[in-house]
Structure formats: C-alpha cells, structure tokens
Amino acid sequence: MLIAHLSDPHLCPEGQLYQSVLDTTPRFAEALEQAATFSPDLLILSGDLTEHGDAESYARARELLAGFPAPILAIPGNHDDREGFRMGLSGLPNLIPLPTSGPLHSAADGPIRVIGFDVTVPGDHHGLVTPDHAAWLDATLSAAPDRPTLVMMHQPPYATGISFIDEFRCFGEDLLAEVLSRHPQVIRLLAGHVHRFMLTSFAGRPALTAPAIATSLALRLDPGAEPASFTEPAAFLLHHWRDGQLVSHLQVSGKYPGPHPFF
Ligand SMILES: [Fe+2]
Numbered sequence: 001m002l003i004a005h006l007s008d009p010h011l012c013p014e015g016q017l018y019q020s021v022l023d024t025t026p027r028f029a030e031a032l033e034q035a036a037t038f039s040p041d042l043l044i045l046s047g048d049l050t051e052h053g054d055a056e057s058y059a060r061a062r063e064l065l066a067g068f069p070a071p072i073l074a075i076p077g078n079h080d081d082r083e084g085f086r087m088g089l090s091g092l093p094n095l096i097p098l099p100t101s102g103p104l105h106s107a108a109d110g111p112i113r114v115i116g117f118d119v120t121v122p123g124d125h126h127g128l129v130t131p132d133h134a135a136w137l138d139a140t141l142s143a144a145p146d147r148p149t150l151v152m153m154h155q156p157p158y159a160t161g162i163s164f165i166d167e168f169r170c171f172g173e174d175l176l177a178e179v180l181s182r183h184p185q186v187i188r189l190l191a192g193h194v195h196r197f198m199l200t201s202f203a204g205r206p207a208l209t210a211p212a213i214a215t216s217l218a219l220r221l222d223p224g225a226e227p228a229s230f231t232e233p234a235a236f237l238l239h240h241w242r243d244g245q246l247v248s249h250l251q252v253s254g255k256y257p258g259p260h261p262f263f
Helices: 024-036 055-066 082-089 131-142 173-181
Strands: 002-006 042-045 072-074 106-108 113-116 149-152 186-191 198-202 205-209 235-242 245-252
Touching (some): 002 024, 024 055, 173 198
Parallel strands (some): 042 072
Antiparallel strands (some): 002 235, 198 205
C-alpha cells in the first residue's frame, strides 16, 4: 500500500500570493500531478488546505483534487475554517466522508489504517487534544486493534525546537499519549503545520511532520528567533507499506535534470 502525503498548500483566492511571495495553486497542482504518477492507493492531506478559509479557495482546492486517482483523507489546519472546509469539500466524490458536525475527524481503512484526527481549535492557531477528542480516538482505534495504523493531526503534539511554531503546537499531549498507550497498533504519528520535514518520537512511536507545498519555515533554532520562510521546492511524503514494514520517503516536487545513470 502506498500513501501520498501532502501538507499545507495554503491555497489563496485568484490573484493573491501566499504571504505576498508565492502563488501556491500551481505548486499544489504540480505536486498532486507528481504524486499521482506513483499510483498511490490513498492521498492524505494534513491541513492548511487554504490560507484564509474562504469559499473561493476551497472551490480551487476541490477543482484540483477532483481528478486525483485515489481516495482522499483530509483534515483542516489552523488556517482553515472548519465549516468552510466541511462545505467546501463536500461533493468531492473521492473524499473519505467528513462528519456533518463537530471536529473533522475521519478514517481510511486498508492494509494500513489512517486516522485523520482533527485537533484544531476554531479561531486559534494552536491545537488541543480535549477529553472528547481522546474518547473519539480511543473508540476509533478500538474498532480495529490489529490493523497497523497511522494517526494524522495538523499541529504536532511535541515541541520542534523552532520557538515560534512551538507556541502553536498541539497541547493536551498527555491525553493523547495515554490513548496511544492502549493501542500499540499505532505505528506512526503524522503532522503538518511546521512546513518542514522533521522526525522524532512521541509516546514511543516514530512521529514526523510533512514538508509544505507552500513556503518552508526557516530552520532557526535559537530561542526567540524571528520567524521567516524560504521559497524552497515544494515536497511531499510517500508512506510505503511493504512486507510488514512502513518506509516514509520524502519526494521533492518539480522537474530537475535526470534521470542520469547511477552506479
Ligand atoms: Fe501551514
């Protein structure tokens, strides 16, 4: 099973540049096109589909995603609007259905199960695992205790060392760790939000953040460093389940010289 994982496209209305520097729509289109060439079984989107949560940007997202040749599991990010996301993506034929009210949790079944765990807090930039969230996750994980499972959220539940983004991480991590302690089938935690690839562990599981389709957050590890971004190439992840092992690949998006012979 192959899972394409794209994050943080931050689509904007026509004619608007993301943070005044980047037209994100063609970058998202190009990354989707490239991801499709791998013939993935599932596309997962870890949030910030749009920059402003407006209807026009969701319409653009729907147009780009409609032709994707695999089911899509999507969660919102802090830049999305919960109801705008729900309404904007409704009618996408290949979308794993979203609940009609409340947080936008969902789950995709397959040899690998993926759970979209919506920890966003409407109107805020940090995430939060509430007792309700934890109960939903516990019940959802209990429904398939033997299936290798990935839990995907927007804000990571750990500090990254980039102080600016750590103020807006997902809190309530103790509740999450407690749920995970009852579910050893969770083999990875996936997140977006940070606009950089990053690998660590959380509650004893590998935990990673996906790179962004939009600009990359500058790697500034000094406490209190001023946040900044770079227009690095967009990139995405491919999670490949094969012979009982999950390998997560990072793929830079775009066209580069090659393929060259390699020896
Ligand atoms: Fe983002």
